[in-house]
Amino acid sequence: MDGKAKVRSGGEVDLWSEIIGASDQPSTNAPLIQPVYQRRRRTSHPTPSDSDHPLLLQPTNSNRLSFAAANNKRVSWNRSLSIRGRISIAVAPCLANQPQQKQPRRRGKPPVPKGKAAEHSSLDKERAYFQEVDAFELLEESPSPKHFGTWATGNQTVTDPIPHVSSRLEKWLFSKKINFSCGPSTTLSKILETPAAPMDPIYTSGLDLSSVKTPEKFSPVSVIDADQGCEDIDAAIKKLSLASKSTSSHLDRIDPFTALLGICEQPEPMKFLDLFSKYCAPESIAKIGEGTYGEAFRAGNTVCKIVPFDGDFPVNGELQKKSEELLEEAVLSQVLNSLQEFEKNDSNACTTFIETIDLKVCQGSYDAALIRAWEKWDEKNGSENDHPKEFPEKQRYLVFVLQHGGKDLESFVLENFDEARSLLVQVTAALAVAEAAYEFEHRDLHWGNILLSRNGSVTVKFILEGKQISFRTYGLSVSIIDFTLSRINTGENILFLDLSQDPYLFKGPKGDKQSETYRKMKEVTEDHWEGSFPRTNVLWLVYLVDILLLKKTYVRCSKNERDMRSLKKRLDKYDSAKEAILDPFFEDLFVNN
Numbered sequence: 001m002d003g004k005a006k007v008r009s010g011g012e013v014d015l016w017s018e019i020i021g022a023s024d025q026p027s028t029n030a031p032l033i034q035p036v037y038q039r040r041r042r043t044s045h046p047t048p049s050d051s052d053h054p055l056l057l058q059p060t061n062s063n064r065l066s067f068a069a070a071n072n073k074r075v076s077w078n079r080s081l082s083i084r085g086r087i088s089i090a091v092a093p094c095l096a097n098q099p100q101q102k103q104p105r106r107r108g109k110p111p112v113p114k115g116k117a118a119e120h121s122s123l124d125k126e127r128a129y130f131q132e133v134d135a136f137e138l139l140e141e142s143p144s145p146k147h148f149g150t151w152a153t154g155n156q157t158v159t160d161p162i163p164h165v166s167s168r169l170e171k172w173l174f175s176k177k178i179n180f181s182c183g184p185s186t187t188l189s190k191i192l193e194t195p196a197a198p199m200d201p202i203y204t205s206g207l208d209l210s211s212v213k214t215p216e217k218f219s220p221v222s223v224i225d226a227d228q229g230c231e232d233i234d235a236a237i238k239k240l241s242l243a244s245k246s247t248s249s250h251l252d253r254i255d256p257f258t259a260l261l262g263i264c265e266q267p268e269p270m271k272f273l274d275l276f277s278k279y280c281a282p283e284s285i286a287k288i289g290e291g292t293y294g295e296a297f298r299a300g301n302t303v304c305k306i307v308p309f310d311g312d313f314p315v316n317g318e319l320q321k322k323s324e325e326l327l328e329e330a331v332l333s334q335v336l337n338s339l340q341e342f343e344k345n346d347s348n349a350c351t352t353f354i355e356t357i358d359l360k361v362c363q364g365s366y367d368a369a370l371i372r373a374w375e376k377w378d379e380k381n382g383s384e385n386d387h388p389k390e391f392p393e394k395q396r397y398l399v400f401v402l403q404h405g406g407k408d409l410e411s412f413v414l415e416n417f418d419e420a421r422s423l424l425v426q427v428t429a430a431l432a433v434a435e436a437a438y439e440f441e442h443r444d445l446h447w448g449n450i451l452l453s454r455n456g457s458v459t460v461k462f463i464l465e466g467k468q469i470s471f472r473t474y475g476l477s478v479s480i481i482d483f484t485l486s487r488i489n490t491g492e493n494i495l496f497l498d499l500s501q502d503p504y505l506f507k508g509p510k511g512d513k514q515s516e517t518y519r520k521m522k523e524v525t526e527d528h529w530e531g532s533f534p535r536t537n538v539l540w541l542v543y544l545v546d547i548l549l550l551k552k553t554y555v556r557c558s559k560n561e562r563d564m565r566s567l568k569k570r571l572d573k574y575d576s577a578k579e580a581i582l583d584p585f586f587e588d589l590f591v592n593n
């Protein structure tokens with residue numbers, strides 16, 4: 001690689017050289033690609049031609065009843081414009097013409113400050129940046145990758161084929177395996193050529209549940225199948241023969257909702273308060289953020305992200321997610337969780353991907369304590385979301401109980417260049433670790449998906465292909481969230497989102513760094529999203545460098561900027577975060593353990 005890490009002085013050469021050595025070895029880790037399960041894309045509004053201009057967007061499935069439409073708080077795609085103080089002459093007059101219908105939200109592209117006043121010192125610079133971007137054709141806010149749902153043409157809907165239930169269940173079973181046996185899969189062991197805890201085979205001629213359960217954490221449960229009434233999950237699963245992947249009508253008898261309950265280790269959905277009271281007193285619940293799909297509440301030391309699903313009406317202008325989509329996200333987050341376990345992983349480990357502490361399915365209308373918290377936040381920040389008081393009794397939600405990761409990069413005020421490079425090295429190292437472990441690509445690492453906090457730490461540890469490495473943090477802790485677009489090879493399955501079904505994602509404004517990054521990813525993957533292209537991680541690193549140069553203000557000198565610009569140039573040559581982490585830019589941050 002260009003400018004490969006130089007030999008360090010003061011006896012620090014060994015470990016750094018070892019790392020370099022490790023990466024110089026020819027890669028033997030091309031895994032055997034086994035069945036490919038792609039996350040189902042719901043392709044709702046708009047058709048590509050509809051989406052050529054945001055003002056032509058029509059509400060999804062306008063024939064559906066929607067309390068969202070009645071609520072009609074604001075036109076969401078304008079939200080980042082208004083909150084960020086960006087002036088867009090093009091859209092302003094048109095708002096008046098469209099007051100009655102809530103537009104589908106443009107999820108985080110570019111991400112919005114989620115109600116936080118953007119009062120920090122970089123605002124003027126950022127405004128200038130946006131003005132510059134606006135000078136390009138302002139087609140729309142960077143588009144959402146999530147047009148889940150169905151293509152709608154008039155009243156006719158055509159549903160995408162969805163993965164077979166058996167594949168979803170395999171993934172679920174596999175995730176139990178990951179979760180409880182705490183080691184990479186056998187395939188991954190081979191990939192990494194490191195010893196790993198042996199795993200029992202999952203796929204037997206008949207399904208042996210003993211191989212997928214741990215007695216202490218998973219016991220047979222009764223499940224309520226919405227369509228078929230009560231059924232013991234063991235009995236239901238025993239009807240499956242995972243060895244036989246042929247189409248078989250009984251495979252469809254386990255619905256994804258049941259599987260989701262299974263992954264959450266629940267016999268049935270629970271009440272919000274029963275869940276929240278595990279973490280805090282109800283009166284202390286506070287809303288801390290919102291996204292298109294999720295409402296995030298602080299509960300004690302955790303963050304509970306509530307995502308409504310399976311309802312037949314839109315929320316926040318988008319169709320609700322389906323059980324199977326959430327099942328995928330649940331599996332993915334559990335796989336990444338396994339990286340947290342340093343004691344059990346001697347191959348690859350890091351703590352940078354947000355920890356999912358628990359996953360639970362809830363049902364019912366919003367609890368009074370949550371509504372109070374929601375309204376309080378709304379008063380202060382002005383929510384873009386629909387008021388949750390109107391959810392019906394039968395509404396289902398998946399609650400992600402997450403580690404609290406701090407503030408997103410967009411609103412976090414970085415103090416100096418050391419913090420900026422600490423951020424870069426932590427993201428790069430985390431991506432390198434996840435690439436090595438699971439061929440992971442985040443594919444959506446915009447500044448809303450990087451959370452930051454100051455924790456007084458001096459260094460942070462990673463294990464990369466068996467080598468323990470530490471970097472100086474300057475007190476900054478980084479967490480990566482939102483794996484919706486991510487691709488991962490669990491060793492058994494590949495989970496990915498087929499972005500070729502979402503042409504809208506690639507039509508963001510010219511010159512907008514985030515939109516350009518989606519387009520570059522498309523070039524790199526040639527629209528084959530199931531494949532492994534770790535270069536996409538590098539594209540997001542380039543994006544981050546741009547953000548740090550153009551959109552964030554902090555104390556820095558011209559040499560710092562030059563260094564960052566040369567890093568950006570060199571990043572152009574790397575094909576993976578694993579290569580990028582060896583860049584000389586990070587060398588000073590490396591600490592010999």
Ligand SMILES: Nc1ncnc2c1ncn2[C@@H]1O[C@H](COP(=O)(O)OP(=O)(O)OP(=O)(O)O)[C@@H](O)[C@H]1O
Nearest residue numbers: 107108289290291292293294296303402404405406
């Ligand atoms: N673990 C966390 N720690 C702290 N804040 C969080 C955490 N998870 C989410 N948040 C807050 O909640 C907001 C919404 O979360 P997130 O972006 O995951 O939701 P979403 O519905 O998936 O959003 P999107 O609109 O990007 O699809 C985040 O911007 C952040 O402010």
